[in-house]
Amino acid sequence: MxxxxxxxxxxxxxxxxxxxxxxxxxxxxxxxxxxxxxxxxxxxxxxxxxxxxxxxxxxxxxxxxxxxxxxxxxxxxxxxxxxxxxxxxxxxxxxxxxxxxxxxxxxxxxxxxxxxxxxxxxxxxxxxxxxxxxxxxxxxxxxxxxxxxxxxxxxxxxxxxxxxxxxxxxxxxxxxxxxxxxxxxxxxxxxxxxxxxxxxxxxxxxxxxxxxxxxxxxxxxxxxxxxxxxxxxxxxxxxxxxxxxxxxxxxxxxxxxxxxxxxxxxxxxxxxxxxxxxxxxxxxxxxxxxxxxxxxxGLKGRFQLLSDEPRVYVDTAHNKPGLEALMETVASLSFDTLRIVMGVVADKAASSLLLTLPSSAVYYFCQASSPRSLPALLLQAEAAEVARFGEVYSDVNVALDAARQDAQGNDVILITGSNYVVAELINL
Structure with a gap:
């Protein structure tokens, strides 16, 4: 073979x-x-x-x-x-x-x-x-x-x-x-x-x-x-x-x-x-x-800085304690608006994950091509129930492009929620 x-x-x-x-x-x-x-x-x-x-x-x-x-x-x-x-x-x-x-x-x-x-x-x-x-x-x-x-x-x-x-x-x-x-x-x-x-x-x-x-x-x-x-x-x-x-x-x-x-x-x-x-x-x-x-x-995806203008970080955190630890680091940064590109797998409690993230952030919901991924529309709906709002995108790269277009000079973009979403980034 x-x-x-x-x-x-x-x-x-x-x-x-x-x-x-x-x-x-x-x-x-x-x-x-x-x-x-x-x-x-x-x-x-x-x-x-x-x-x-x-x-x-x-x-x-x-x-x-x-x-x-x-x-x-x-x-x-x-x-x-x-x-x-x-x-x-x-x-x-x-x-x-x-x-x-x-x-x-x-x-x-x-x-x-x-x-x-x-x-x-x-x-x-x-x-x-x-x-x-x-x-x-x-x-x-x-x-x-x-x-x-x-x-x-x-x-x-x-x-x-x-x-x-x-x-x-x-x-x-x-x-x-x-x-x-x-x-x-x-x-x-x-x-x-x-x-x-x-x-x-x-x-x-x-x-x-x-x-x-x-x-x-x-x-x-x-x-x-x-x-x-x-x-x-x-x-x-x-x-x-x-x-x-x-x-x-x-x-x-x-x-x-x-x-x-x-x-x-x-x-x-x-x-x-x-x-x-x-x-x-x-x-x-x-x-x-x-x-x-x-x-x-060759490790990737651990609070990895992808670009400086705007600042784009990617982290494979995908459970509640992992996201809580990640948000401690994000909170130490100085920024105007936090923009979160997010996708999760279907067997995680999405609302519990979302509650670890700030309601003040702007969200860009997506899903990976894995059959385990939670459809982005369902993630958006669950997020709205806990006052986390954003639009739905076909995949992580489209979502990231949208976040880049919306970002101002001192904003931070964070991509997280699933190994599988991170894996599909083109420029990882």
Whole structure:
């Protein structure tokens, strides 16, 4: 098969979450374990760091990968979903897997895929693990797809597990209370393996401590060990002052400029410190990694500035806690009018998302081409019920053009609400 044929085969034959939502999930690790066993158990042939959580796990995974890359290691990075190309999900030192390697895998493993009938995500995970093993990476940073306990990535035995935070998302799958969601996320905590929790919360801390005790896993709460103070934006970077016990204060420049990234940085620093005996990292490599994460790993869509006149930002925030964190950053900016280009998926509670956004903003409603997208007309109607008003546009690029035409010199345009809407931006 050619690359395009291989993708068509996977998309047409296997259930895909970003197209049909929760119905694509095949609960349990059986299929992933069967795939890996048939491939020689590649998940045991490289060292790894496992990164889960509700929000920030993608940014945290990319920052960790960038830090170790800056320190001279050969670094694999597995994340999901992709924005533009499937190959973005599997990278080594920032370079996506070759299309030919994807095509060769699907062609050679077609009989295996058809005998097991896994999900799209399960096949992707197996491909990533085989690729990292073959490429002999020094470390692979593996982002959890959804949840933790039953996520396909949870067949690795990492050097450390990282859980960024817990918030309300995917409640139809993970539970409708923070402790229930935390229990699913805590499923990546393994016997004797250190775990780093990014943010302390009174409802979830006991869940993590209990699981860590059960597994005899050393546990660190990053925000109790690392203090990160926001010093604002300067020269295109988020300036933060870091205080850690036993060390002098350090100023870091973050290439990911959202104010919420200070929480992710604490998790990154605590993780790197924990793993110094395995992968030593200098302070210079730490600072370069978090500063140059975008160029080192290719991450896009995290409070990314697309243009200056007018100022256009894009952020993939797509749940209530993610949007609340995003709006804290937006509120720190100076502007006359905020113009929000927005689309969401149909299985999110749109009104709850909209209530995190200001009623004073001007809205431009759109939808992605994914069948999971909420039709823009329905989004407009739900928005009107909570006093958020705007017009409907056929897609994100048309909506953005309209917002640009309406914008005055000191306005800010924000594109957000869905990975799938962001992915369709022409000039991302």
């Amino acid at each position: 050619q690359y395009s044929e291989a993708l068509d085969y996977l998309y047409s034959r296997l259930p895909v979450y970003h197209r049909i939502g929760p119905k694509a999930i095949k609960p349990g690790l059986t299929n992933t374990l069967r795939l890996c066993a048939a491939l020689g158990d590649p998940q045991h042939k490289f060292k790894s760091i496992h990164v889960g959580g509700t929000n920030g796990k993608g940014s945290t995974a990319h920052m960790l990968a960038a830090v170790y890359q800056a320190a001279g290691y050969r670094v694999g990075l597995y994340t999901s979903p992709h924005l533009r190309s499937f190959t973005e999900r599997i990278r080594i030192n920032g370079q996506p897997i070759d299309e030919e390697d994807v095509a060769d895998f699907v062609t050679s493993q077609q009989a295996l895929i058809e005998s097991i009938e896994p999900s799209f995500f399960e096949v992707t995970v197996a491909l990533a693990f085989l690729y990292f093993a073959f490429q002999e990476v020094d470390v692979a940073v593996i982002e959890v797809g959804l949840g933790g306990r039953l996520d396909s990535t949870n067949v690795i035995t990492p050097a450390a597990s990282v859980i960024t935070n817990i918030g309300f998302d995917h409640m139809d799958i993970l539970g409708d209370t923070l402790p229930a969601i935390a229990a699913e996320k805590a499923g990546i905590i393994k016997a004797g393996i250190p775990v780093i929790i990014g943010e302390t919360h009174p409802e979830t801390e006991p869940v993590f401590r209990a699981k860590a005790t059960q597994e005899a896993a050393p546990i660190t709460f990053a925000d109790q060990q690392v203090r990160v103070q926001d010093r604002g934006l300067l020269r295109g970077f988020r300036q933060v002052l870091v205080s850690q016990a036993g060390e002098s204060d350090s100023l870091f420049e973050l290439g990911l400029t959202g104010g919420y990234q200070r929480h992710n940085l604490a998790a990154v620093l605590a993780t790197v410190e924990m793993l110094q005996p395995i992968w030593p990292v200098s302070k210079e490599a730490l600072q370069r990694g978090v500063r140059e994460v975008v160029t080192l790993t």
